[in-house]
Amino acid sequence: MLWSRVFIPTLRDNPADAEAVSHKLLVRAGFMRQLMAGVYSLLPLGQRVLQKIEEIVREEMNRGGAQEFRLPCLHPREIWDRSGRWSKMGSEMFQFEDRRGSDVGLGMTHEEIFAHLASELRSYKELPQSWYQFQTKFRDEPRPKSGLLRVREFTMKDSYSMDVDEAGLDRSFETHFEAYRRIFKRLGLETVAVEASSGSMGGKESIEFMLQTEAGEDWVAACESCGYAANFEKxxxxxxxxxxxxxxxxxEKFPTPGVRTIADLAAMEGGAPADCQIKTLVYTIDEKIVLVLLPGDDSLVEQKLEDSVEAESLRPAEPDEIRAALGAHPGSLGAVGADDFFVIADESLRGRSGMVTGANEDDFHLRGVDVDRDIPVKGWLDLREVKAGEGCALCGESLRVYKCLEVAHIFKLGTVYSEAMGAQVLNENGKNVPVVMGSYGIGLDRNLAAIVEAYNDDAGICWPINVAPFEVVVSVIKPKDVDCLEAAKRIYEALLERQIDVILDDRDERPGVKFKDADLVGIPYRVTVGPKGLGDGVVELKERRSGNTRDLEVNHAAETVAEFVLDERR
Ligand SMILES: [Zn+2]
Structure with a gap:
């Protein structure tokens, strides 16, 4: 391909609204453009990378024995009602009426539809089945941001396994796990597999593949001693x-004028250190007021609460709801004698005494509180956020915490969807049983951005060879010099013949502009053909990532470069 003929609109400056490195670089290097919040057009360079990622994923899925499908984006409400997720997904799902007045949704995931198809399975002899597709998904994210990292429309490979029993599911899960490991190795992403919350997907076990990066929005606690690793949600x-x-x-009630926060009370003379206070949070769960208690120096992980209470709706109560229920503002709340409310407390509060908490009267608190004696706790749960340096739950060694980006999520779903859709088979004993399902997702656009987060420097992107939009750029220093252009073309064509993804930068631009663009776009190898080198019978090879250069004899340049590329591809 000729650079002069390809649409590569590189920019001098980063987009003003971008924070994530991948967002800045993908826009500046001409890989994508925003259409509206959370919706991006991929330009030719972006599409080339996406296709390479897709092909790697496809190869590894096929290697694991999975079969490719293509399901619709438009889903009738009825099928989502059967699983109960039409209302559960709520505003996360794009939902609208068609011209006949029927409710239609844009697919955000395909458990319902694949389980519906699985209802045509008849016997355990047809199992296991592993089905996948590449499809556009839609999620009406409340806060789309960070370029491709948090979007409202994206391409996902989703797959679904069907087995006759739990043991079969375990095997299918393992097969997928291994396929994902191979995928990330080929994408050049060093991921860690962590225990995760299954959220709205349901099922009892799930694993996320995480990339450690500041651009991530998740936190992981990991133990280097025994290998335990989990999302903060879990x-x-x-x-x-x-x-x-x-x-x-x-x-004992005591005055705390002006105290509004845990920190205020810790700082007040006669107050109490944060870890001797009880933090009282007020939630509305299925429209009922629930008090949620934690040690004052701990934070609530809302997902843990959501995962434990199985509610249709769960949200922090509004200030006026709180005042109506408890008679005080959020700085003076407490659960002593709160018999009229459902009280949930974090496990670590069990048996604590001498605690301080709000008196449900503005500017007053209670001290000497004995949690077991004074507070009617109805549910003890693990709700708190893990802190760095705390002991690993398995081995006691110190936990490390770090920020991560989720690049894939795999679930053991069980029979939730097959029961809802009537997907049953006869088992070995001639008995009808619901198919046991797993679901496995990997977002292609997000992985594209994740690779950029992992591979960049001050000059731009440094693509690993397996996903680079082009593997080699041949830059002509003086395209108007016929000898120069001819020599460059010979190398370019010889590389094409060797199945190398190569682009010829034949633009009539200053060398500095070409080099800058090549570095920004992130092409792994650059062959520079100039009149001076040609006079000595050489061209220059530059490796993007290391910046190392060397001279190659012009007649063997293509051969040598092709060897490097093929060796790196693996
Ligand atoms: Zn451990």
Missing amino acids: ATSRVPEAPKGEALPAP
Whole structure:
């Protein structure tokens, strides 16, 4: 391909609204353009990378024995009602009426539709089945941002396994796990597999593949000693022994004028350190007020609450709801004697005494609170966020925490969807049983951006060879010099013949502009053909990532470069 003929609109500056490195570079290097919030057009360079990622994923899925499908984006409401997710997904799902007045949704995932197709399976003898597709998904993200990392429309490979029993599901899950490991190796992404919350997908177990990067929005707790790793949504730890506060025969009210926060009370003379306070959060769960208690120095992981209570709706209560229910503003709330409310407390509060909490009266708190004695806790749950340095729940060694980007998520779904869709088979004993399903997703656009997050420098992107839009650029220093252009063309054509993805930069531009563009776009190898080198019978080879250069004899240049590329491709 000739650079002069390809649409590569590189920009001098980063887009003003971009924060994530991948967002800046993909726009500046001409890979994509935003159409509206969370919706991007991929330009030729972006599409070339996406296709390479897709082909790697396809090869590894096929290697694992999966079969490719293509399902619709338009889904009738009825099938989503059967799983209960039409209302559960709510505004996350694009939902509208067609001209006949029927409710239609844009597919955000395809469990329902694949389970519906699986209802044509009849016998365990047809199992296991593994089905996948590449398809556009739609999610009406409340806060689309970071370029391709959080979008409303994206391409996903989703697959679904069907087995006759749990043991079969375990095997299918393992097969997918291994396929994903191979995929990330080929994409050049060093991922860690972590325990995760299954969220709205349901099922009992799920694993995320995480890339450690500041651009991520998830936090992971990991133990280097035993290998335990989990998303904060799921992570547990050994909570350090808490200090003992002053025990009293009964809670004692004391004035705390102006105290609004845990920190205020910790700073106040006669107050209490944060870890001796009880934090009282007010939630509305299925339209009922619920009090959620944590040690004052801990944070609530809302997903843990969601995963534990199985509610249709769950949200923090509004300030006026709180005042109506408890009679105080959020700075003075507490659950002492709160018999009228459902009270949920974090496990680490069990047995604590000498605690301080709000009195449900503005500017007053209670001290000497004994949690078991004074607070009617109805549910003890693990709700708190793990902190760095706490003990690993498995081995006790110190936990490390770091920011991650989720690049894939795989689920053991069980029979939720097959039961809803009537997907049953006869088992070995002639009994009808629901098919046991797994679901496995990997977002292609997000992985494209993740690779950029992992491979960049001050000059631009440094694509790994397997996904580079082009593997080699042949840059002609003086395209108007016929000898120069001819020599460059010979190398370019020889590379094409060797099945190398090569682009010839034949533009009538200054060398500096061409080199800058090649570095920004991130092409792994650059062959520079100039009159001076040709006079000595050489061209220059530059490796993008290391910046190393060397001279190659002009007649053997293509051969040598092709060897490098093929060797790196693997
Ligand atoms: Zn451990």
